[in-house]
Amino acid sequence: MAVAVESPLTAFRRELADVLENALGIPFTLRYLHNPxxxxxxxxxxxxxxxxxxxxxxxxxxxxxxxxYGLFQxxxxxxxxxxxxxxxxxxxxxxxxxxxxxKGLGPWFQVWDGTDYDLEAMMFEALIVxxxxxxxxxxxxxx
Numbered sequence: 001m002a003v004a005v006e007s008p009l010t011a012f013r014r015e016l017a018d019v020l021e022n023a024l025g026i027p028f029t030l031r032y033l034h035n036p037x038x039x040x041x042x043x044x045x046x047x048x049x050x051x052x053x054x055x056x057x058x059x060x061x062x063x064x065x066x067x068x069y070g071l072f073q074x075x076x077x078x079x080x081x082x083x084x085x086x087x088x089x090x091x092x093x094x095x096x097x098x099x100x101x102x103k104g105l106g107p108w109f110q111v112w113d114g115t116d117y118d119l120e121a122m123m124f125e126a127l128i129v130x131x132x133x134x135x136x137x138x139x140x141x142x143x
Contacts, residue, residue: 009047009062012130016064016110017045023097024068024090036072036121041090043068048127052134060134063113063127066094070122084119091115091124098128108132 010030017028026041033044046065053059070087095112102109110130117124 008132008135009050009064012062012110013045013047013064016066016128017043019097019101020045020066020094023100024093026068026090033067033069036123037069038072041069041071041086052136053131058134059131062130062132064110064130066126066128068094068124068126072122082119082122084117084122087117087119087122087124091126094126 013030017030020043021028024041024043026043028043028045030045032046033042044067046067048063048065050060050062053061068087068090070084070090073082098110098112102111108131110128113127113129115124115126
């Protein structure tokens with residue numbers, strides 16, 4: 001019988017989701033969300049990949065996506081547009097939480113690596129990169 005093992009990527013996503021839920025004050029899920037939200041603000045933390053560090057092969061980089069949806073508000077007056085300040089506030093809260101939790105979420109450390117906005121969907125997507133020991137390295141050499 002196979003024993004269930006949680007991957008370091010899943011464990012990191014779980015810890016990051018908890019930190020962001022507390023910092024932003026909105027619910028986060030480990031499931032991938034891809035539709036505008038009409039009833040609430042919500043976020044998700046999803047896997048974006050992993051690879052050996054390009055220069056330090058004994059280090060693994062875990063890449064995690066963070067997607068945050070603001071409350072979708074259809075444009076009622078084209079002259080006024082849609083207010084996106086709340087999305088900017090949520091992004092700053094996310095960056096502050098990442099900065100305050102550089103260590104302690106599983107990997108050695110993690111950093112924010114950029115944000116893209118999709119204002120039509122009232123959301124942003126950020127990339128978080130974490131580093132840890134490469135699980136395939138032995139005594140500092142990658143196998």
